[in-house]
Each structure stands twice: as structure tokens, then as C-alpha cells.
Amino acid sequence: MQGPWDVVIVGAGILGLATARELLLRRPGLRLLVLEREDRIAAHQTSHNSGVVHAGLYYPADSLKTALCIEGRRALYAFCETRRVPFRRLGKLVVATSVAETATIEALFERAGANGVEGLELLEGAAVRRLEPDVEARLALHSTQTGIVDAHALCQSLEAEAQHFKETLARWAALQQQRVEAARQAVIDHIEHNEFVARVRELEESLRQQYRRVRWIAVQAT
């Protein structure tokens, strides 16, 4: 695949892949290149996290973070459902274990609800135990929309939707190989250069000594 490119995305993690997919959906003819320094997608944070799909409980009211988290979660579940990406809407319990903590849980419930987070309920201790027998709580916020997703399968699915990536990743791998070769040659050149300099210094030193000897013989002769 040849440039010039309309868009170049650096990094084939979840953000790079999702951005690439969205751009290609909007502009199918876009000449888009995803550059990745590893030889595979999702090699870093994307495959090294807990895989939680957040409901958006903790973010401030009227913030973009809240709005995007809620919208993104819905879009993510819909994407996973249609593409058969493994996920589970397990739900989450945020618990108060003392009277003092119950006010915090109630405030969280109010704020998250006001922010538009759906599927929230307050549970008393007995109801919490029915869900999680090992959890002792006075009160809990139950977020039914929190879940987990197989992040790697998700990235593979995103990648499959934009076949360009395969070519561009292969191209990037080839580029990397060239760079490794170039770096190796530079090291060899450096060593050879140093060896050359050392040899010249040796010769200089030996000439200097010979010269001194010649001078000494010359002095003796006079």
C-alpha cells in the first residue's frame, strides 16, 4: 500500500483501532495508515488492564467524561453483541460497611442517577448478601450496567473491520526490520571506526618512538 496518506494514526491500541474504524466508516475511501511499533495490535495498556466496562459512576456532573462514558458503554455493548465479542454485564457493588459510609453511597447514587447512569439501585445488607454471600455491607450501590469485556477479542474485531490494517501493520513490521538492520550496521561501522582510530593511534605512537630513537641516534652521532 502506497502513500500519500490522508490520515496517519500512531498506535494500534484500542484508541487507534477504534478511531481508524470510525474514520473508515465515515470516509470509506480514506487512505489511512496505522503505525504500530510492535509486531501485533493491542500490545500494551489495551491488553494489560482489568477489562472493566465502566458505568460512569464517579465522574462529575455535566462533564464530557460522563457523557462519553455512558454513550461509549452503550455503543461498546452493542458492538460486542453484534460482533460476538465476549463480554458479561456482571454488575458492580460499591459498598458501605459503616454508618458513616452510607451517606457517601447515597450521594453517589443520587449524583450518578442525575448524570444519566441507568440501572442503579440501593441495596440493604440482606439484599447484598443474596447477590454476594461473602460481602458484609450496611448499604450498597448496585450498578447493573458495569461489566467486563475481552479487550483482545475486541481489538481483533476492530482490526478485522478495517482490512487496511493488516497491510499497514505488515508494512510497519518490514520498516522496523529495515531499521533494526540499519541500527546493526551503524554499530558495526562504529566499532570498525573505533578499531581504525585505535590502529592509527598505535601507528602514530610507534612512529613517534621511532622518531625519538632516530633523533637520539642523530644526537649521539654529532
Ligand SMILES: Cc1cc2nc3c(=O)[nH]c(=O)nc-3n(C[C@H](O)[C@H](O)[C@H](O)COP(=O)(O)OP(=O)(O)OC[C@H]3O[C@@H](n4cnc5c(N)ncnc54)[C@H](O)[C@@H]3O)c2cc1C
Ligand atoms: C492498570 C490499568 C487498568 C485499567 N483498567 C481499565 C478498565 O478496567 N477499563 C477500561 O476501560 N480502561 C482501563 N484502563 C485504561 C485503558 O487500558 C486505556 O485507557 C487504554 O488501553 C488506552 O488505549 P490506547 O490505545 O490509548 O493505549 P495502548 O493500548 O497503550 O496503545 C498504544 C499503542 O501505541 C503504540 N505506540 C506508542 N508509541 C508509538 C510510536 N512512536 N510509534 C508506533 N507505535 C507506538 C504502542 O506500541 C501501543 O500499541 C486501565 C489502564 C491501566 C494502566
